[in-house]
Amino acid sequence: NRRTTRCHNTGTAPSLSQRGGGLLLRAVSFSSSRCHGVSSGEGSAQPAESGSGQGQYRDTVLLPKTDFPMKLTGQKLLDKELEIQQDCKFADLYSWQRERKAKKEFCLHDGPPYANGDPHVGHALNKILKDIRNRFEMLRGRQVHYVPGWDCHGLPIELKALGELGTSGLSPLQIRQKAREFAEGAIARQMAAFQRWGVMADWDQCYYTFDGAYEAAQLKVFQEMHSKGLIYQDYKPVFWSPSSRTALAEAELEYNAEHVSRAIYTTFPLATLPPNITKEAGLDSVSVLVWTTQPWTIPANQAICYMPNAQYSVVKRLDNSELLLVATERTANMAALLGTELEVVSTFTGSQLEGGICKHPTIPSKEVPLLPANHVTMAKGTGLVHTAPAHGMEDYSVASQFKLSVDCIVNEDGKFTELAGPELHNLSVMNEGTDRVISMLKECGSLVKEERCVHSYPYDWRTKQPVVIRPSKQWFINTASLKDKEALQKVRVLPESARSSLLAMLDRRTYWCISRQRSWGVPIPVFYHRETGEALINNLHTLLLVMHWHNQKECVYLG
Template sequence: MFHPLPAFTYLKPTKRLLLQMQRLVIVLVFFLSLLQKCGFSELYSWQRQRKTKQEFCLHDGPPYANGDPHVGHALNKILKDITNRFHVMRGYKVHYVPGWDCHGLPIELKALSEVRGGENLSPMEIRQRAFAERAIEKQKSAFIRWGVMADWANCYLTFDPKYEANQLRVFSKMHDKGLIYRDYKPVFWSPSTKTALAEAELEYNEQHVSRSVYVKFPLLKSPPKLASVIDGSSPANVLVWTTQPWTVPANQAVCYMPDSAYSIVKCATTGQHFILAADRVESTAAVLDTQFEVISTCKGADLADGFCAHPTIPGRVSPLLPANHVAMTKGTGLVHTAPAHGMEDYGIASHHQLPTDCLVDESGCFTEAAGPELKNKYVLEEGNEAVIKMLQAAGSLLKEEKYVHSYPYDWRSKKPMIIRASKQWFVNTADVKATAQDVLKKVKVIPTSAVNRMLEMLDRRTFWCISRQRCWGVPIPAFYRKSTGECLMNSETIADVIKIVEQQGTDAWWALPTEQLLSKESAGVHEVSDYVKGQDILDIWFDSGTSWAHVLEGAEQRADIYLEGKDQLGGWFQSSLLTSVAARKKAPYKTLVVHGFTLGEKGEKMSKSIGNVVDPEVVINGGEDHTKDPPYGADVLRWWVAESNVFTEVLIGPVVLSAARDDINKLRNTLRFMLGNLEGFNPETDSIPPAEMYIVDQYMLHLLHEYGSKVTEAYKQYDYSKVVRLLQAFCSRNLSNFYFSVIKDRLYCEEAKDPKRRSCQTVLAEALDVVVRSFAPILPHLAEEVFQYIPYKKGKGVFRTGWINASSAWKKPGIEEAIEGACAMRDSFLGSISGKNALEYEVIIVIEPGLLFELMEALQAEETSSVSQLNEIMMASQTTLLSELPKETPSDANITKGTFLINLEGGDICEQCSYKVIARPIAKAKCPRCRRYTAESSSTPCPRCLQVLAAGKGST
């Protein structure tokens, strides 16, 4: 079905394009016919109606409804589909409801980019669903085209009223437990999008360039323990280093490490005295292009009770305070502390009751409180410049230099973040994370290394900022008293809002007046008119993190598996865990499977400028120029996913896709051979019992049983690349290169209903069934296509007839020694004739009496034969089995020697046997029918063929 289209390079472009289009139409018509015949689109609803107690739930992490489908989507959705299809075939009732994340900044920014004057729109104008709905339909169509089986009629969308109501119910439970609170503290803030962001929404730019400065803080009051050392004859200063000069106006303290050593030094250039960490003296002097003379050294604790003058604000005092976050690996070992712009700084301020005044507005510009020199200046640009000039004017700036380092950026606008204090809503994860970590340790995580990363992330997380200053999302149902700003929010007020949201959706929060959202009973002693609605929405990670409450069924509401990319270790995996543990003290999943990201085939990030972006639609349907971008079909895309080591980064590009197509074509050739040779065969009437089969046929059933077991286990471990490796090895080595080669004579030359021919046809039927079922979850279209061409299947779909059914009777470990011993001798024979036609030779095998000789006798009872099982394996025209060398060996004979180790019954029987293989040209004529050299004359068929022809049922 999915043949690569021909290049037609010899035709004129117009005619070539016409032929390409005709071929594409034919393929599409066949494709649609196939899907209809096998009930492809109805499979999900069919399996949901089965009566079985075995259930398997894969909860779909919702992609953003803000763009076209891409290869990252393909990787994720196809992995999920392979998993689900395997479980359907295993007899499970699969629960898989696709979803989309429809709120938040990613979609809002995309929608606003399509509207002129978007920054002036009202909340109700911004909250339009049309953009998200268009993206959902486009992505959904692509997912279906990729063969993803799902409940497409009942997808979950995070802006559906019932979903939003369930989300607020989880919020209410967490609020009732005291886990949600409002506070004024520094958070990651995006000036470009004017909202707070959680750490999971940050990207780190490793090449960010900051304007770092070395600044002196004049010592106003010497630490008492150092008074005798600092005699006051020369000015003493505390020396600090910061990469964010714009935060200096907000400085409230300078911190030191109590247990570290600090030095008082004298500058050789200026004669000034400085205090800095002892370990940083030499490196700092080098940066400042001077020399420091160490006057004295002390413990950090000796700096207690010292005070500095603020470098730019006259009259402000900055105390010296101890802190454990001070690092000695860079800077001066003394940290400038601005509580409004640092997490650790805020902790110091809280402990010592220092002010946490924020001088920066939502746009990242200095406010009026920063003074006329700084007002309205953007802190990361002209604001930084202005502060540096102020430091220079005050004589406090010692050095400015560029500093390249990792810095947080807004994950959507791709612009730098700042840390800024503001009033926000938080989840107190400090009270939840210990339970979350204990619960997570009981979850199966693949690969296992991922669980440690997630545990570390949880350990570092003391709070979760869940408020966003946007309007495209679920509102935080808080009311504020106009006169005092006091917040009103309790279980009753939230319940009132939930009732309205369930009926009207969250648009009601912006569309309805406060009087309709807040009842008089909930307002208590105050008038409803005394309150205003809050303007913050919930973090979209809270939106998607509560999906378990809406999607998962049953009292337990727990999925068997969450399967997403590694970025979700700090995203959806974590927000789902935290909300579930907070609300009900258990994880929403039993297993986590974590895959990597997609990259270009050289390991580079995909970029339009580089030209290495792979569009799944072009992969399937081809580009404008089919010679450059041929249509590969959906199964090539699926094969790429399955064959990749998805637990690392996944590479894709023209070379990778072409190789995937070639792999599938090789598989198709193997399938075509089996299908072609099963013509006229009916397993119900024509099968041969294993005990009556040729030994090589029994051997193949044994290998088939082993293959089925290994493939099943690989699927259970979500190791689909191993499935592909097992499939390729079995089809190439065991079937094509070995079995098909040795049975061709039986298939083509024996009488149609001869038991010897039926024996290998029985194996082919079983092998076709096992192989097709083994790759069906990966290549569902090809699997269904094959099943449509198996006459005795009567149109039954592969997914409706179960998983691999390999009989335990096929397992015969002892049989391996006979076949593998014969194969070792065949390899010696073929190696000795240097690629010549094996049928032009007769083979003499000489084995001393013993176990190996007895095994070979089971394959050939008579001394010489051209129709024995041993001769079939040797692929010669005639084979002779002897226990000693013949007295006369022709001069033109090739003699090779070898040994074979027989190991039976787990090592209880172990014997090293030697053998000789003599190959010599055969003297007989070539049979015109079977083409073996077994005839008396080239014009007369050999005795075997004459017998078949005499029966009147053979073919010439």
């Protein structure tokens, strides 16, 4: 055994020593961090001397020779990686594999990142995983077709571009110019990072959604869909973001499971007893009990909905003799909630409620009908649903069926309009407006119970602020017509569960809002009458817009 000055391993390892023309395998114990080996000739090695004598054994170590550095840090590491990329011609790999002969082509459609910031770990995960798949297919002998791109429109870019300036004092053209400049800068930084990561692509042939040709193709698709009746304009409830002042599609929402609402139980006095219910003693003073997590929608109430096949009961509170109409199977829950016993006075089916009319609690001159609806459930509440058609999707369906008015009481900033009354005008519906509505219900004696409700609620995924549902004149895709097509069944979907999710979404949402109230984006190719606001769209107008966009370098929007 001998002690050396440096070793890569610890413990016992073999060394080779030559004797008499043969090789002798000897066990040498290492105790330091580097091995120089042993000398030839004699069977045992002598300890290396200090100083220059240590180098005499280096030529006897039987290891491969390489110029590759064992360790690099800092700038040296970055320089070496760039040198390897250049020497190995990483940038030419995509064009090389496109030129070689292949029996099959593998095409990967790149879902583009937003051009709204610097590259981050999310970009790395996305691009590197795609690059791994592309290289795998290339090794299988396939010709890879991959065109990277960027989504250059939308609110995220507009918000980042304007920053603290906002839109005040800026014309739409100025907003678009700033947004475009910001997007171009973000694209340059992100592309440099993707190239640095060695992603295999033709970086000179990327696609950008703000290109004139790309926008022209979008306008052409819009015209084709409109001619088939798949796109229409209507006034109906949509998800509205007061923080962004624009309509949102469901894909632009994120649901906050920790949202806290002030849920209330309130009464609507029964003004006209349903004809199918025998008038018994005391039933003329019955009040319909409803539950809602959005008290601010009470002033917009147009009806109360019930489930036709369910059982309903008139119950008497033993603490104050008040008569309430609730679903029979919710009676026990109501008794526990109110902290009093409920005595059942009479029971009947929901269909017998037809023809009943209630008084509105905060608007004395207003009366609202009792109407059947399929969306009523018994999972929560009282089995009777307060219905405000302007501020609920299912509510709007009921209004369409029974020809109810759809009056919006909330403006684009999320505040009550004049239609809500002088007491509520200009109050934020999610804050002081809710407080005031609850106070009004207390003053008129209709508020039965208030509770804190933690539930899932939609938020604007960009501003992280809650949204409201309000009617607005927007452009929609008729998804009810799309789901009748069989095209989706012919597509191979992985995993298969994704197909079910998409079909379920189409069944749940019969329309999809595609218009936005922003300056930076592809416009709806429609002309409007200056005075009446009536939309005018035909093939000629769309063709003119398509030609305009296709032939221009800068995106200038028509007013």
